Amino acid sequence: xxxxxxxxxxxxxxxxxxxxxxxxxxxxxxxxxxxxxxxxxxxxxxxxxxxxxxxxxxxxxxxxxxxxxxxxxxxxxxxxxxxxxxxxxxxxxxxxxxxxxxxxxxxxxxxxxxxxxxxxx
Amino acid sequence: xxxxxxxxxxxxxxxxxxxxxxxxxxxxxxxxxxxxxxxxxxxxxxxxxxxxxxxxxxxxxxxxxxxxxxxxxxxxxxxxxxxxxxxxxxxxxxxxxxxxxxxxxxxxxxxxxxxxxxxxxxxxxxx
Numbered sequence: 001x002x003x004x005x006x007x008x009x010x011x012x013x014x015x016x017x018x019x020x021x022x023x024x025x026x027x028x029x030x031x032x033x034x035x036x037x038x039x040x041x042x043x044x045x046x047x048x049x050x051x052x053x054x055x056x057x058x059x060x061x062x063x064x065x066x067x068x069x070x071x072x073x074x075x076x077x078x079x080x081x082x083x084x085x086x087x088x089x090x091x092x093x094x095x096x097x098x099x100x101x102x103x104x105x106x107x108x109x110x111x112x113x114x115x116x117x118x119x120x121x
Numbered sequence: 122x123x124x125x126x127x128x129x130x131x132x133x134x135x136x137x138x139x140x141x142x143x144x145x146x147x148x149x150x151x152x153x154x155x156x157x158x159x160x161x162x163x164x165x166x167x168x169x170x171x172x173x174x175x176x177x178x179x180x181x182x183x184x185x186x187x188x189x190x191x192x193x194x195x196x197x198x199x200x201x202x203x204x205x206x207x208x209x210x211x212x213x214x215x216x217x218x219x220x221x222x223x224x225x226x227x228x229x230x231x232x233x234x235x236x237x238x239x240x241x242x243x244x245x246x247x248x
Contacts, residue, residue, distance in 0.1 A: 008149065019144075022163065023147075023166075025162075048188075053159045057145075057150040057157065059158065060150075060157075061151050061154055065158060073190070
């Protein structure tokens with residue numbers, strides 16, 4: 001078994017808004033602070049697809065995007081502005097387990113899997 | 122309850138250079154990593170999610186997105202056009218939650234299957 005790891009910069013509201021524009025997710029929970037607070041949240045939070053895309057970019061950097069045959073993720077917890085994320089892949093050959101956790105408290109926010117086209121690692 | 126195999130919606134859209142760059146910047150992507158693996162999420166721009174919720178007979182207040190997966194078949198490049206039908210392929214009861222799997226097979230303009238995306242939508246129990 002081997003592993004890959006990367007820690008992100010803190011997630012920013014600007015980044016969340018930029019992703020809303022990129023992906024077309026304009027749920028106000030992700031960009032409208034008064035709306036999110038009225039719904040009982042401490043602030044806006046990142047869309048799961050943003051975390052999925054950040055992890056996917058790390059995966060592409062580690063293994064090469066053209067080697068990826070399949071990529072899957074499950075959302076486990078919310079990601080807040082200011083969170084630094086620990087992106088991790090553990091495995092060998094063509095099968096890897098993925099996870100994203102909050103650096104501050106270690107909470108898992110996303111788990112996933114990766115399948116590569118060949119066993120070169 | 123709609124039957125499995127029902128077509129929820131159909132999208133067709135261009136893979137735009139500007140959208141690609143915005144997507145990559147939002148994730149802090151390193152240059153040279155190529156087409157973002159989850160780029161088909163941009164189909165959200167071309168979809169009516171409220172219509173999907175209504176068609177499946179779901180209660181919007183109890184809906185969460187559980188996860189997603191992608192299968193890669195042929196490369197996508199800026200300038201391509203993608204088209205795909207979103208189909209309800211599975212429905213599963215887990216305790217009091219209902220899990221719906223929606224599959225979109227994205228084809229390029231030349232007809233080649235490029236990417237299959239499956240989204241899991243969860244309807245939480247009534248409180």
